[in-house]
Amino acid sequence: MIKIDPRSTHPYYEQIISAIKQQCLAKVLLPGDKLPSVREMAGTILVNPNTISKAYQELERQGVIETLRGKGTYIAERQATPLNKELELKLQKQLEEFCLEALYLEIPKETLTKWIEDNYQKLKKE
Amino acid sequence: MIKIDPRSTHPYYEQIISAIKQQCLAKVLLPGDKLPSVREMAGTILVNPNTISKAYQELERQGVIETLRGKGTYIAERQATPLNKELELKLQKQLEEFCLEALYLEIPKETLTKWIEDNYQKLKKE
């Protein structure tokens, strides 16, 4: 079950990508599990099929899922792809801006560290 | 000196906002310092004056700078605005998504902590 927040500033397709990754981390979705078809999911979460399609394409690019022609879409085996380095660099850039904002708000780094720990724990349990 | 990256996904005006905040943190800009006029800065970084204006207006809203009618724009005294709490909550939300991504890439939280420390040090010194 994926929930979309239309009020979020994040595009629908990104919200879908996040939700699926989250369920992988929480072991709700396991390698080999079949995902609903584009149309099916579009019907379930009431979103345009194009939007689902876009999410699936990006998930495939990132190696999270695999599409088997005519068979469907499946959660992929976890594996280090060359893309991961790229994504990691992107994350690092993002953190840079994040820290700028945090420092400007005078948030001590200990608070950030604590927030991260909280998030890590929550994401693993869920 | 502010550098704009036209390839960035961040709008120009946000890049300008970040750059000025960064220079405040690094004590390159101090309270009371005069910023270049809208037109002057527009000429320097080759961006339309309206774009600079938008950045300045948002910076003023955030309490980073002060606009003196017909005189110019100045770095403001630091002070907690009611907006700060709001911005902090936004940051916390952002970190949530960040951690999801990081966990998915199997980045240990110790690495994140280290990255944060590096950023904090760099931003203060610069």
Added chain:
Amino acid sequence: MIKIDPRSTHPYYEQIISAIKQQCLAKVLLPGDKLPSVREMAGTILVNPNTISKAYQELERQGVIETLRGKGTYIAERQATPLNKELELKLQKQLEEFCLEALYLEIPKETLTKWIEDNYQKLKKE
């Protein structure tokens, strides 16, 4: 229907903001109602789309409306935002100057009280 007065000292975008708030108070616009698109309203009241955009963005900042990505703009559920306290303080300052002017014109405070009552009644009914 929104009417703009080109002779007013108030900028167009402020007049639009006032008009929409007024219609919310008068229950002409209710939470969930869709506002005309930026271009549509621009065409109706013969103002540049950018100006409408500016008004919508400020209204969103104040929590009066909500923007749904690629879908449109809607009247938001009423709720106290942290901004409200700020706006209230601004109003109080404004009243100070207002009273100075009124006292100078020797308008008794009972008259002011009556004016306020009239306005309150009119704005709720309209």
Added chain:
Amino acid sequence: MIKIDPRSTHPYYEQIISAIKQQCLAKVLLPGDKLPSVREMAGTILVNPNTISKAYQELERQGVIETLRGKGTYIAERQATPLNKELELKLQKQLEEFCLEALYLEIPKETLTKWIEDNYQKLKKE
């Protein structure tokens, strides 16, 4: 002694007008009192003479002060001028927008009434 706040959104000349009216109400300035010359006041409050000039001109238009050629500027006898009706209408317009804002912030009219009483008392005593 007049104090100018460069941070205020109100133009300098309006601040000067307000200050002089306020001192009249508080009987610090009485009919017949001589005001400093444009240049003198400009020197005292560190403002461009043009700005003082503009303030004096508007004060004269409103019948608050009188300029006697070659002699100087004096506080005028209070008298109902035809302008007063005009200013009163302007105030009423202003109050309309003020009430819109107040109602939107759900400030009860009793609060406004109290604020007005406070201001009236303060302005008369000062």
Added chain:
DNA sequence: GTGGTCTAGACCACT
């Protein structure tokens, strides 16, 4: 179609 961003160029009030 929807809002967000940006450029080029203009006019205005205030200092």
Added chain:
DNA sequence: GTGGTCTAGACCACT
């Protein structure tokens, strides 16, 4: 000279 507002017209991401 300074920032604020506005028009006309363009391009972009998202639905």
